Amino acid sequence: xxxxNPETGEVVSIxxxxxxxxxxxxxxxxxxxxxxxxxxxxxxxxPWAELHPHEAARLMGYEVVDEHTQTHEKTHAxxxxxxxxxxxxxxxxxxxxxxxxxxxxxxxxxxxSCRKCIFQNKHDKDCKIRTHPTNWDLSEKPRFTQQDVEDAxxxxxxxxxxxxxRDKMGDVFSKSKTASRTLLDSRMFPSIQPGQSYTLDEIIxxxx
Numbered sequence: 159x160x161x162x163n164p165e166t167g168e169v170v171s172i173x174x175x176x177x178x179x180x181x182x183x184x185x186x187x188x189x190x191x192x193x194x195x196x197x198x199x200x201x202x203x204x205p206w207a208e209l210h211p212h213e214a215a216r217l218m219g220y221e222v223v224d225e226h227t228q229t230h231e232k233t234h235a236x237x238x239x240x241x242x243x244x245x246x247x248x249x250x251x252x253x254x255x256x257x258x259x260x261x262x263x264x265x266x267x268x269x270x271s272c273r274k275c276i277f278q279n280k281h282d283k284d285c286k287i288r289t290h291p292t293n294w295d296l297s298e299k300p301r302f303t304q305q306d307v308e309d310a311x312x313x314x315x316x317x318x319x320x321x322x323x324r325d326k327m328g329d330v331f332s333k334s335k336t337a338s339r340t341l342l343d344s345r346m347f348p349s350i351q352p353g354q355s356y357t358l359d360e361i362i363x364x365x366x
Contacts, residue, residue, distance in 0.1 A: 159172065159211050159223070161175040161211075161215050161220035161222060161223065162221045163219075163220060163221075164219070164221050172207050175215075175220055176192075176203050176207050176218070179192075180203070190203065191217040191218070192206060192214060192217055192218070262277070300351070300354070300356070301349055302347070302349055303349075306346075306347055306349065306361060309346060310322065310347075310358055311358075313342070314358050317334065317340050318334050318336050319332035319333060319334045319337070319358070320334055320357060321333040321334075321355060321356055321357040321360075322342070322346075322350065322358075323350070323354065324347070324351065324354055325352065325353070327352070328344055328352055329344055330343065330344050330346050333355065
């Protein structure tokens with residue numbers, strides 16, 4: 159049977175706990191809270207504390223920890239650690255594309271550092287994800303209509319455009335590497351949000 163310091167969590171033997179407690183009292187055994195201290199033989203409080211562990215722990219500000227409790231706590235902690243390790247090992251060969259945002263976010267939260275993380279590249283120790291999940295762009299791609307596709311094809315031929323964009327003011331422009339930038343009707347390509355830009359191939363390929 160041992161004592162635990164509730165403030166630090168440290169577990170010590172009864173003799174050590176009694177010895178530390180005695181140091182706080184100095185030579186004033188008459189002021190000690192342990193009844194055994196009044197008997198005056200050599201270290202009288204230790205035998206009394208051994209016989210009355212719960213009372214001694216209470217008087218000295220400790221908690222009693224028996225061997226069964228210690229074994230149970232250690233077994234429980236080991237089980238949690240093993241489950242965590244097995245969970246990570248089970249996902250070691252899981253392709254990055256199969257990870258959900260929630261799984262990656264939980265993995266990042268559990269780790270104190272990126273050391274030995276399963277998302278770390280072995281050759282340069284860099285992160286396969288490159289940025290923290292909170293920095294990922296999760297915005298949905300625009301869903302272009304068939305009308306958007308037809309308009310894009312006509313404008314691409316007429317204006318030699320290879321893409322279209324909407325500026326932060328909401329105006330829509332054609333983009334071209336060979337021709338000038340042309341202002342279009344702002345009602346065109348409503349799926350393109352301010353600040354977004356898409357190539358002709360992206361608009362055609364993203365049509366529904």
